[in-house]
Amino acid sequence: MRYVLLTIISLSLCSVAAAETIKATVNGMVCGFCATGIEKTFKAQREVKTVNVDLQNRLVTIHTKEGETIDDAKLKKLIGNAGYSVVNVVREKS
Amino acid sequence: MNTKTFLTLLFAIFAGVWAGEAKPLSYVGGTMVMQENDETGHTIALDYTFTPTEAFGLYIKQEENGKDIFMLTPELNTLLKRWNLPDGQGNIFNMSGAGVANYRGNNQPSLWTAFLADYESRRFFFSYEPRFVWDGDIEKSVWQRARIGIAPYLANYNDLNTWIMFQVDHHPAKHDHFVATPLIRFFYKTYLFEIGYSSNQHIMVNWTIQF
Numbered sequence: 452m453r454y455v456l457l458t459i460i461s462l463s464l465c466s467v468a469a470a471e472t473i474k475a476t477v478n479g480m481v482c483g484f485c486a487t488g489i490e491k492t493f494k495a496q497r498e499v500k501t502v503n504v505d506l507q508n509r510l511v512t513i514h515t516k517e518g519e520t521i522d523d524a525k526l527k528k529l530i531g532n533a534g535y536s537v538v539n540v541v542r543e544k545s
Numbered sequence: 546m547n548t549k550t551f552l553t554l555l556f557a558i559f560a561g562v563w564a565g566e567a568k569p570l571s572y573v574g575g576t577m578v579m580q581e582n583d584e585t586g587h588t589i590a591l592d593y594t595f596t597p598t599e600a601f602g603l604y605i606k607q608e609e610n611g612k613d614i615f616m617l618t619p620e621l622n623t624l625l626k627r628w629n630l631p632d633g634q635g636n637i638f639n640m641s642g643a644g645v646a647n648y649r650g651n652n653q654p655s656l657w658t659a660f661l662a663d664y665e666s667r668r669f670f671f672s673y674e675p676r677f678v679w680d681g682d683i684e685k686s687v688w689q690r691a692r693i694g695i696a697p698y699l700a701n702y703n704d705l706n707t708w709i710m711f712q713v714d715h716h717p718a719k720h721d722h723f724v725a726t727p728l729i730r731f732f733y734k735t736y737l738f739e740i741g742y743s744s745n746q747h748i749m750v751n752w753t754i755q756f
Contacts, residue, residue, distance in 0.1 A: 477629075478629040478630055478631055479627070479628075479629025479630060479633070479634035480634075481632070481633055481634055481665050481666055481667050482665060482667070482706065482732070483700065483701070483702045483703070483704070483706055483732065483733070483734060484567075484706070484732045484734070484735065484737055484755070485568070485634075486702055487572075487734055487735050487755060488571055488572025488575060488755075489572070491572065491574075491575065492572055492573070492574075495574075504702040505701070505702065506667065506700075506701050506702050507699070507701055509631065531597060532572060532573040532597045533572040533573070534570070534572060534597065534627070534629075534634075535629055535634075536629035538631075
């Protein structure tokens with residue numbers, strides 16, 4: 452029983468401390484000059500470790516810090532503030 | 546004129562003139578400095594984007610190729626409509642200013658408003674901008690600009706972007722009613738630079754920095 456509890460606690464701690472990779476497909480993002488807004492907007496967020504913009508695949512990839520996340524509503528608001536629209540979000544724990 | 550002919554004509558006019566310069570809005574919290582030196586004179590604008598649809602700033606212009614009018618106005622830039630598409634983005638903006646104009650020591654109130662419609666994909670660019678200026682008893686003018694551009698290669702985010710563009714200005718109040726300017730646009734991250742040469746033999750040099 453003790454081992455089971457320790458395992459559950461360990462897994463929970465791992466889950467809490469995990470960082471997240473968020474891949475957002477974005478409409479309207481056609482030029483690097485404009486996409487700079489996305490990079491600057493996300494770099495200013497405390498949850499964000501790195502952000503990468505891929506114009507060819509219309510993809511914004513955000514790596515969060517350990518234990519941090521950005522929910523869909525905030526993600527859409529931030530990308531909307533930069534002038535674009537989110538059409539799909541994929542999340543991976545890392 | 547029947548409806549079909551009218552719509553065809555409307556589409557042809559619309560498609561023919563749609564094209565832009567740097568957008569008058571950046572991202573929320575972003576500041577942008579734009580400077581233009583072309584056959585109409587010298588312009589500098591400093592804008593701060595405070596909502597996703599509004600930027601406020603200062604617009605200064607020294608006109609040439611006609612009356613040498615100096616204008617100084619605060620300006621408000623508003624995004625009226627945006628279409629975010631999978632392969633492109635279309636916008637309609639309004640830019641308006643109210644301030645002072647000076648011509649040979651004569652100060653007059655200055656009001657101006659402009660609409661900018663643009664569509665941009667990674668390959669093509671179109672914009673159209675009509676502008677209406679009222680400088681008291683110095684001058685009242687209507688001016689319009691259309692621009693079309695093509696990117697010779699598709700650049701990604703961290704690459705140098707290059708555009709080959711062609712701009713047509715129409716200003717009935719000046720000597721050269723129609724002025725054509727072929728130009729090259731470069732931009733890299735937050736720096737945009739344009740250079741061209743107009744049909745009335747003026748060098749165009751424009752730049753924009755976003756920070």
